[in-house]
Amino acid sequence: MRRLTSRETARYGAHQWSHTGKAGGSSCLVRLILARTPEQQRMAKKLAAHAMHARHDSREITAPARRRSPASIDYWRDRVAAENPELPADEVNRRAYHRHREHMTRLSLSASIARQKKAAWKREAKEAAMKELRKELEKKASVDAA
Structure with a gap:
């Protein structure tokens, strides 16, 4: 360079x-x-x-970022090992596995709640639009009847 x-x-x-x-x-x-x-x-x-x-190979370029991502078991292994340096490797792996599953389950729950809220919002918006349409039709019918 x-x-x-x-x-x-x-x-x-x-x-x-x-x-x-x-x-x-x-x-x-x-x-x-x-x-x-x-x-x-x-x-x-x-x-x-x-x-x-x-x-360069794309996998090599992004490997450090993937390793530091909470989606990676290595991330949780490093966290558990740092929090409990006296633990043996098999216990670190076991705890890391459960921390990883906890994280993923929390994400799934959050996504489920978000989908539920979005569906409720859409339903309410649709009902409001239908109510508005009914009002317009009733108004038009009353004008036509008069």
Whole structure:
């Protein structure tokens, strides 16, 4: 990695790092510049993402984040081990398993409650709309009858 030269900075309007590499056997310079318009920024970010995924396995890139996620048993193993350093490994694993299941069950319960609330909200909105429609129809019928 190297710093862009002052000429490159003036040309591209940014102070960014560049990466030299080989493409098709010939030397090339990939410049990730700070783009000037939102469209150019999107394109530069897409370019950087494609370049990263072309060079690395996505699973390797995201492994540290997955390990630190509460969805991972390793996360709970680390937490239990930190809270109780004197526990043997099999007890840490057992407790981590139950902490993990507790977390997932709590998420399921929260999702279920949210779905129930959403259904009630939709039902109430539908009933309110039907009530409003009935009022309009009754009003129209009374006007037609008169």
